[in-house]
Amino acid sequence: xxxxxxxxxxxxxxxxxxxRYLEYLEEARTEFLARRGLTVEVLKxxxxxxxxxxxxxxxxxxxxxxxxxxxxxxxTKITAAQMIFHQTVRRKDxxxxxVEAEVALVSLSKDFKPVVIPDDIRSLITA
Numbered sequence: 395x396x397x398x399x400x401x402x403x404x405x406x407x408x409x410x411x412x413x414r415y416l417e418y419l420e421e422a423r424t425e426f427l428a429r430r431g432l433t434v435e436v437l438k439x440x441x442x443x444x445x446x447x448x449x450x451x452x453x454x455x456x457x458x459x460x461x462x463x464x465x466x467x468x469x470t471k472i473t474a475a476q477m478i479f480h481q482t483v484r485r486k487d488x489x490x491x492x493v494e495a496e497v498a499l500v501s502l503s504k505d506f507k508p509v510v511i512p513d514d515i516r517s518l519i520t521a
């Protein structure tokens with residue numbers, strides 16, 4: 395997923411505010427799932443929610459106003475009720491790594507209880 399850094403993404407120093415990267419990571423995971431036909435609406439209709447259980451972020455270098463970024467999400471592991479993603483944010487033009495993250499999502503029922511990821515959803519995620 396490509397992203398442009400806008401003024402509202404930056405702090406007083408003109409670099410991307412660290413919290414914004416979490417939004418970029420979220421958008422990349424959402425795109426990953428949507429490319430497999432798993433939009434938020436589809437999952438909600440099935441009675442599932444997905445929430446971040448754990449997020450480890452390493453900030454390597456800053457992005458600045460006007461930069462074009464490439465934000466990626468790769469599924470590295472799937473358990474009974476979790477999806478683990480390796481995620482990166484890079485400068486689009488140079489490929490320089492700016493942020494690296496590992497994010498674990500947990501599958502929840504509408505009552506916010508962990509539930510097993512159904513086989514049909516699992517097969518779409520791993521396709």
